[in-house]
Amino acid sequence: MQITETIQNQMSIVTIAGSVDALTAGEVIQYLTNTISAGRKQIVLDLSQVDFMSSAGLRAILVILKESRKQGGNLYLASTQPGVERILQMAGFTSIVKTFSSVDAAAAEFSI
Numbered sequence: 001m002q003i004t005e006t007i008q009n010q011m012s013i014v015t016i017a018g019s020v021d022a023l024t025a026g027e028v029i030q031y032l033t034n035t036i037s038a039g040r041k042q043i044v045l046d047l048s049q050v051d052f053m054s055s056a057g058l059r060a061i062l063v064i065l066k067e068s069r070k071q072g073g074n075l076y077l078a079s080t081q082p083g084v085e086r087i088l089q090m091a092g093f094t095s096i097v098k099t100f101s102s103v104d105a106a107a108a109e110f111s112i
Contacts, residue, residue, distance in 0.1 A: 032064040042074060047078065065097050076100060
């Protein structure tokens with residue numbers, strides 16, 4: 001798994017490539033917690049390169065969503081692949097975190 005970040009103003013666009021599962025979810029939580037601690041609490045999580053997400057990955061999203069909101073920010077998900085989107089829907093995540101078809105659409109939502 002790889003994590004990259006692009007910063008635009010106070011917003012972070014974080015791209016994850018690979019699987020988010022029990023082996024990698026802790027790394028995702030740590031990275032994004034550090035991002036929030038650095039003052040970038042508006043986060044777009046680009047999932048276009050995530051091919052698999054387990055319940056540990058769902059937990060990581062939930063942890064970061066709560067932390068960003070606690071700090072006055074938010075977390076948006078963008079560009080999910082169909083298999084990951086299906087998991088998010090089945091777990092009810094699409095009712096608690098906004099998902100967007102593209103990173104640009106998610107980033108624009110923060111600009112409103």
